[in-house]
Amino acid sequence: DGGITQSPKYLFRKEGQNVTLSCEQNLNHDAMYWYRQDPGQGLRLIYYSQIVNDFQKGDIAEGYSVSREKKESFPLTVTSAQKNPTAFYLCASTLGEITGELFFGEGSRLTVL
Amino acid sequence: GENVEQHPSTLSVQEGDSAVIKCTYSDSASNYFPWYKQELGKRPQLIIDIRSNVGEKKDQRIAVTLNKTAKHFSLHITETQPEDSAVYFCAASGAGGGNKLTFGTGTQLKVEL
Numbered sequence: 015d016g017g018i019t020q021s022p023k024y025l026f027r028k029e030g031q032n033v034t035l036s037c038e039q040n041l042n043h044d045a046m047y048w049y050r051q052d053p054g055q056g057l058r059l060i061y062y063s064q065i066v067n068d069f070q071k072g073d074i075a076e077g078y079s080v081s082r083e084k085k086e087s088f089p090l091t092v093t094s095a096q097k098n099p100t101a102f103y104l105c106a107s108t109l110g111e112i113t114g115e116l117f118f119g120e121g122s123r124l125t126v127l
Numbered sequence: 128g129e130n131v132e133q134h135p136s137t138l139s140v141q142e143g144d145s146a147v148i149k150c151t152y153s154d155s156a157s158n159y160f161p162w163y164k165q166e167l168g169k170r171p172q173l174i175i176d177i178r179s180n181v182g183e184k185k186d187q188r189i190a191v192t193l194n195k196t197a198k199h200f201s202l203h204i205t206e207t208q209p210e211d212s213a214v215y216f217c218a219a220s221g222a223g224g225g226n227k228l229t230f231g232t233g234t235q236l237k238v239e240l
Contacts, residue, residue, distance in 0.1 A: 045226060054136065056216060056232040057171070064226050072227065073128070104170070111226060116161070118170040 017041065020105050020119035027092075027099070027126050035090045035122045037105035043117070044110050046088035050074060051102040051121070060103075063088055092124060100126045129154040131219050133231030140207050141239055148234045150217035151199040157219040160193060160200045161228070166213045174215075175202070207238045 018039045027033045039046065045064045049057040059072030063082040077096025082088055088107075092099045105119040130153040140146050152160075161176035177184045177191045177200065184191050188207075193200040204211055214235050218228040 047227070049230075054232060056133070057230040059227055059229070062227050070227075073229075115173045115176075116163075116171075116228060118172070120170050 018105055018107055018117055018119035020103075020122050023120065023122060025122060025124045027124065029126055030094045032091055032093050033124065035092070035103055035105075035124070037088045037090065037119060039086050039088075039107045039117075039119075041107060041109075041117060042085070043107035044085070045108045046082070047106045047108075047116070048072075048078075048080065048088070048090045049104045049106065051104055057104065060090065099124055129157060129219055129229040131217060131229050131231040133217050133234060135234060136232065137235045137237070139237045139239060142207060142209060144207055146204040146207055146211070146236055146238075148202045148215055148217070148236070149199060150201070150219075150231050151197075152219040152229075153198070154219070155195075155198065159220045160191070161218050162189075162191060162202050163216045163218065163230075164213045165216065165233075171216060204236075207236075209238050209240065212236060212238045 021036045047062040048060040051057050058074050060078050061080040063069035066085050069080050069082050079091045103122045106116045108114050108116050133150045158179035162174050163171040164174045165171040175186050175191050177193050188205050190203045214233045216233050217231040220228045
């Protein structure tokens with residue numbers, strides 16, 4: 015069953031802690047993306063990667079880091095430098111050019127206590 | 128970079144009526160305009176898209192129109208049904224903006240019986 019798997023679905027963190035959200039896809043897609051979703055603000059791009067070992071900052075990259083060591087994996091680390099990390103995080107992928115369907119994972123909800 | 132504005136933020140219609148959601152974009156080089164639907168608790172899914180060389184596209188009860196001169200595009204849903212209730216996001220991507228989508232802030236559509 016092909017798709018994008020995000021884990022964990024829910025995550026609680028204390029202030030000052032780094033957390034890593036997992037995103038794995040078996041669609042053989044080249045490009046992968048991380049979006050943050052907040053009420054009333056739509057989907058904002060954090061980071062994206064078009065090929066292995068390469069990634070670019072999106073519109074709100076501060077306080078986040080990513081890696082792309084394997085084609086199928088694009089983990090996102092929310093660092094303690096992110097001032098307002100409580101949000102819903104969505105990972106997505108597309109085959110190549112962005113002018114094709116973006117497939118989303120089911121999301122990870124991060125709550126900072 | 129690209130900026131996408133979406134209106135209205137909430138829309139309530141009676142079942143069977145039509146619904147229209149409008150978006151404007153800032154980058155005249157943008158050439159791909161998809162619409163995503165996100166049902167409560169689910170991942171966003173592509174429902175229709177349009178490219179800059181086309182002025183209108185239809186798929187059953189949904190249609191999208193594009194006015195490149197004015198830099199705006201709209202989603203039209205006819206004969207609305209309760210299952211159309213969801214959040215709808217417009218997005219834009221252009222050759223000058225890299226392989227990424229910029230999303231609008233979303234429209235909560237409620238179809239009332």
